[in-house]
Amino acid sequence: MTLIPGWHPMVVHFPLALVTTAVALLLAARLLRQERLAATLATVGTWNLCLGALAAMFAIGTGMAAAMHLEVSPAAHHAISLHVRWAMFTTLGLVLLAVWRGAGTAQESRPSWIFMIVLLGAFAALVVTGYRGGQNVYRFGVGVLMSADAGAP
Numbered sequence: 001m002t003l004i005p006g007w008h009p010m011v012v013h014f015p016l017a018l019v020t021t022a023v024a025l026l027l028a029a030r031l032l033r034q035e036r037l038a039a040t041l042a043t044v045g046t047w048n049l050c051l052g053a054l055a056a057m058f059a060i061g062t063g064m065a066a067a068m069h070l071e072v073s074p075a076a077h078h079a080i081s082l083h084v085r086w087a088m089f090t091t092l093g094l095v096l097l098a099v100w101r102g103a104g105t106a107q108e109s110r111p112s113w114i115f116m117i118v119l120l121g122a123f124a125a126l127v128v129t130g131y132r133g134g135q136n137v138y139r140f141g142v143g144v145l146m147s148a149d150a151g152a153p
Helices: 007-009 015-032 037-068 075-103 113-138
Strands: none
Touching: 007 015, 007 037, 015 037, 015 075, 015 113, 037 075, 075 113
């Protein structure tokens, strides 16, 4: 029995939104010439990245809790397994990037190009993770409750 069902589908949108915003803000901070605006964007981008990494850890926890009692086909089990592996890899990358950016440099400093390339790679992994999660729901029906009269005309 799940204490509060359906947390994972709600929680996964936070890392997606926060990391997407962080990428946009940090890239803008890297590219803009105006120092004061770049410093503000870098600070807000750093906070979004750190909160996005924290939200990704929460999404992993809710996802693992949701998957504990699933009874699915072998194909769906394989798809869930791939999604979990991508999620763990992505979350680890986001946490390491958040530590790099949040504790390794001044938050108002412009991010380096190396940092931005790694961040874009982690963002791409986040997109793939989200896509795989969507496939679990829309292709395999994972987590979808079927009503008793769903087959009736």
